[in-house]
Amino acid sequence: MHLELENIRKVYDQKVAVDRLSLSVPRGVIYGIIGPNGAGKTTTIRMIMNIIAPDSGRVMFDGKKADISFLERVGYLPEERGLYKKMTLRQVITYMAELKGCPRKTTAGRISPWLEKMGLIEYIDQKVEELSKGMQQKLQFITTIIHEPDIIILDELFSGLDPINVELIKGILMDLKREGKTILFSTHVMEQAEKLCDNICMILDGKKVLDGKIGDIKSRFGKNALQVEIEGDGSFIKQLPGVANLTEFNNYLEINLVDKTDPQSILRQMIEKVKVRRFELAEPSLYEIFISTAKLDPKELENQAGEAGV
Amino acid sequence: MSKIWVVIKSEYLQVVKKKSFLIGIFLIPALMAAMGPLMVLLASNSAGSTQYLAVVDQSGESVGQEFKSALERYKLDDGETHAYEIIGIIEVLPGDSAAFVSTVDSLTKALNDEEIKYFMLFRQGIEEADSNMALVTNSESFRTISRFEKVISRIAATMRLEKSNINLGIDSVLALTQRVNLPRRDAQGDSVNFDTKWGISMIFVMLIYFVIIGYGQVIMRSVIEEKASRIMEVLVSSITPFQLLLGKVFGLGGATLTQLLIWILMGAGLYFGSGAFATAINPGIAKIVFNPVVITFFCLFQVFGYLLFATLFALVGSIVNSEKEAQIFVAPVSILLAVSFAIGILIIQEPNSTMARTLSMIPIFAPTLMMMRIIFVAPSVTEYSFFSGILGEAILSFVLLLVATFFVIWLSSRIFRIGILMYGKRPTLPEIIKWVRY
Numbered sequence: 001m002h003l004e005l006e007n008i009r010k011v012y013d014q015k016v017a018v019d020r021l022s023l024s025v026p027r028g029v030i031y032g033i034i035g036p037n038g039a040g041k042t043t044t045i046r047m048i049m050n051i052i053a054p055d056s057g058r059v060m061f062d063g064k065k066a067d068i069s070f071l072e073r074v075g076y077l078p079e080e081r082g083l084y085k086k087m088t089l090r091q092v093i094t095y096m097a098e099l100k101g102c103p104r105k106t107t108a109g110r111i112s113p114w115l116e117k118m119g120l121i122e123y124i125d126q127k128v129e130e131l132s133k134g135m136q137q138k139l140q141f142i143t144t145i146i147h148e149p150d151i152i153i154l155d156e157l158f159s160g161l162d163p164i165n166v167e168l169i170k171g172i173l174m175d176l177k178r179e180g181k182t183i184l185f186s187t188h189v190m191e192q193a194e195k196l197c198d199n200i201c202m203i204l205d206g207k208k209v210l211d212g213k214i215g216d217i218k219s220r221f222g223k224n225a226l227q228v229e230i231e232g233d234g235s236f237i238k239q240l241p242g243v244a245n246l247t248e249f250n251n252y253l254e255i256n257l258v259d260k261t262d263p264q265s266i267l268r269q270m271i272e273k274v275k276v277r278r279f280e281l282a283e284p285s286l287y288e289i290f291i292s293t294a295k296l297d298p299k300e301l302e303n304q305a306g307e308a309g310v
Numbered sequence: 311m312s313k314i315w316v317v318i319k320s321e322y323l324q325v326v327k328k329k330s331f332l333i334g335i336f337l338i339p340a341l342m343a344a345m346g347p348l349m350v351l352l353a354s355n356s357a358g359s360t361q362y363l364a365v366v367d368q369s370g371e372s373v374g375q376e377f378k379s380a381l382e383r384y385k386l387d388d389g390e391t392h393a394y395e396i397i398g399i400i401e402v403l404p405g406d407s408a409a410f411v412s413t414v415d416s417l418t419k420a421l422n423d424e425e426i427k428y429f430m431l432f433r434q435g436i437e438e439a440d441s442n443m444a445l446v447t448n449s450e451s452f453r454t455i456s457r458f459e460k461v462i463s464r465i466a467a468t469m470r471l472e473k474s475n476i477n478l479g480i481d482s483v484l485a486l487t488q489r490v491n492l493p494r495r496d497a498q499g500d501s502v503n504f505d506t507k508w509g510i511s512m513i514f515v516m517l518i519y520f521v522i523i524g525y526g527q528v529i530m531r532s533v534i535e536e537k538a539s540r541i542m543e544v545l546v547s548s549i550t551p552f553q554l555l556l557g558k559v560f561g562l563g564g565a566t567l568t569q570l571l572i573w574i575l576m577g578a579g580l581y582f583g584s585g586a587f588a589t590a591i592n593p594g595i596a597k598i599v600f601n602p603v604v605i606t607f608f609c610l611f612q613v614f615g616y617l618l619f620a621t622l623f624a625l626v627g628s629i630v631n632s633e634k635e636a637q638i639f640v641a642p643v644s645i646l647l648a649v650s651f652a653i654g655i656l657i658i659q660e661p662n663s664t665m666a667r668t669l670s671m672i673p674i675f676a677p678t679l680m681m682m683r684i685i686f687v688a689p690s691v692t693e694y695s696f697f698s699g700i701l702g703e704a705i706l707s708f709v710l711l712l713v714a715t716f717f718v719i720w721l722s723s724r725i726f727r728i729g730i731l732m733y734g735k736r737p738t739l740p741e742i743i744k745w746v747r748y
Contacts, residue, residue: 046543049543049547050546051543051546051547051731052731068549068550071548072548074547076544076547078540078543078544080543081540082538082539082540082541083539084539084541085535085539086324087324095320096544098316098320099313099316099317099545099548099549100548101312101313
């Protein structure tokens with residue numbers, strides 16, 4: 001199924017949450033919507049899911065206006081998680097699948113394999129409230145995909161999951177992609193998007209600022225990024241001629257160069273003052289692209305990531 | 311349609327499988343059975359022990375003495391102990407007002423110290439004016455007053471008779487003025503027992519009331535839970551809010567029907583299964599309970615009264631964020647029901663008055679008021695008409711309830727679909743009105 005957004009716009013009171021956003025999500029790709037908190041990611045997803053109506057613009061599935069019959073073929077994991085606490089795992093999975101039009105008998109055969117994969121099989125007839133929070137997240141992920149939707153929409157999928165479960169779910173997403181499913185997910189953690197996505201769309205203050213295949217975007221930004229590891233104080237580097245901007249991590253720096261700057265001259269100037277352990281000309285990371293596009297202060301972004309518990 | 315069915319099934323099973331459902335099935339009839347004898351006890355209002363009193367007699371004609379011997383016929387429940395014990399008759403000469411005042415003072419003190427419960431004052435000429443006597447007490451009892459009035463009326467009548475020239479014995483005169491006790495029959499020729507009708511109508515109406523309040527709150531809580539846990543977001547991307555609302559209301563409605571059916575089967579089983587129970591049941595009760603009009607409308611008013619109020623409760627659930635917040639909205643809904651109860655007690659004095667007829671047509675009152683009127687009137691009528699009389703009125707009242715129910719469901723679904731996705735601030739009334747129009 002092909003998902004398209006046409007100029008969707010949503011205004012809350014005076015604030016423009018999403019501003020004339022268009023997006024085309026082709027079949028069988030993993031598409032990341034990235035942006036800082038409050039950029040409009042969740043509002044966009046809610047409009048896709050027909051939970052809120054856009055003030056203007058359209059959401060289309062296969063060229064037709066979205067309605068419940070299309071939404072049956074979509075699996076949706078909201079940002080804030082929750083399930084029926086008093087139901088057993090089996091009941092809650094069956095019920096959620098039934099609501100999406102998947103008959104009980106079909107679901108029955110799928111429950112055990114999925115619970116097995118997620119390490120929840122032993123709890124199959126226990127109540128949801130007996131599970132830990134992380135387990136409940138995995139269970140909710142199962143309820144999202146149990147009806148084998150064509151499009152899977154995941155809002156901040158990884159928040160609150162430990163690294164082992166993040167890997168587990170990433171693996172499942174790759175499998176689903178191989179099966180031809182389309183996966184759309186939002187995140188503010190660039191590393192995840194970079195590793196998983198084929199395409200990304202970056203939103204800032206409700207507006208799309210970047211959209212396309214990751215490879216295309218990166219090559220558009222050119223090979224003018226330096227990844228450098230040094231010993232000593234690297235603060236002087238910012239002042240060197242040809243350095244557009246610099247992102248500093250402990251002993252590791254990412255440097256964006258002004259076009260047509262010779263990296264060799266930068267290296268020469270550096271070894272005069274500090275010990276250089278690694279010097280690599282690379283494609284910019286998504287993080288750098290994000291920073292330079294958003295013109296955000298990197299510290300601010302890290303604070304946001306910290307608050308979200310990532 | 312099939313999606314509504316999925317919700318109905320899930321909501322139904324969630325309630326029916328709970329232990330509380332099973333407990334309710336037995337607990338509610340048990341509670342009512344226990345309340346029956348309690349009400350009889352309260353109604354009989356019997357004084358448990360002998361009441362002490364004193365008499366100040368200034369009549370000069372031994373009225374006190376006659377009063378004392380007349381009271382001796384009132385006994386306590388054991389049939390032996392006197393209900394009233396006169397601890398003293400203080401005779402004061404008709405002119406001696408100083409002695410009268412001091413006697414009254416000391417008896418007033420005894421009354422305040424609770425040594426006596428009453429004292430009677432008889433002055434001269436009680437047969438001429440009621441103002442020549444008085445009962446002094448701090449705790450009035452209807453029964454005692456009516457007994458005293460009866461006894462004193464007879465004493466005064468005797469005195470009047472003696473002073474007149476009529477040459478008849480007191481008993482023959484009293485026989486002449488005997489009060490009649492009007493026998494009552496209904497159109498079918500059966501004697502009518504007000505208490506029986508009253509008791510049955512209370513039981514039926516209370517059943518309706520408990521089911522509405524109980525299940526209404528269950529619906530409200532489940533909507534609040536889905537809203538708070540954000541399951542709602544997944545739900546509304548799977549089904550329409552209207553389907554969800556109907557599914558919930560009908561699912562729980564199914565649970566109430568199951569409960570009713572079990573009660574009816576239990577009652578029928580008891581009635582037909584046990585001969586002793588069938589003979590023990592008062593024919594007056596059987597006549598009301600097994601009346602087809604009563605049974606039909608009990609089921610209709612139960613189901614549609616439930617639908618009307620359950621939808622309102624679901625609506626409340628959709629516009630609040632927590633159960634605590636919901637209480638503010640639940641109060642008016644509960645008060646409406648309680649008010650209809652109170653009105654019921656009043657209008658049943660005159661079940662066919664214009665006020666009773668009018669109020670029982672109002673949909674929010676119909677499940678209680680119309681039901682009471684049906685119980686009071688329907689079992690006694692010989693002929694039913696679909697267009698007039700109690701059956702005609704019941705049908706009209708039910709149709710109005712039906713219309714109101716569909717209107718409330720429509721209105722609620724307009725508010726529900728927006729309310730369920732609103733978090734944080736509780737909406738104001740103008741906002742809610744805007745949602746209806748949107």
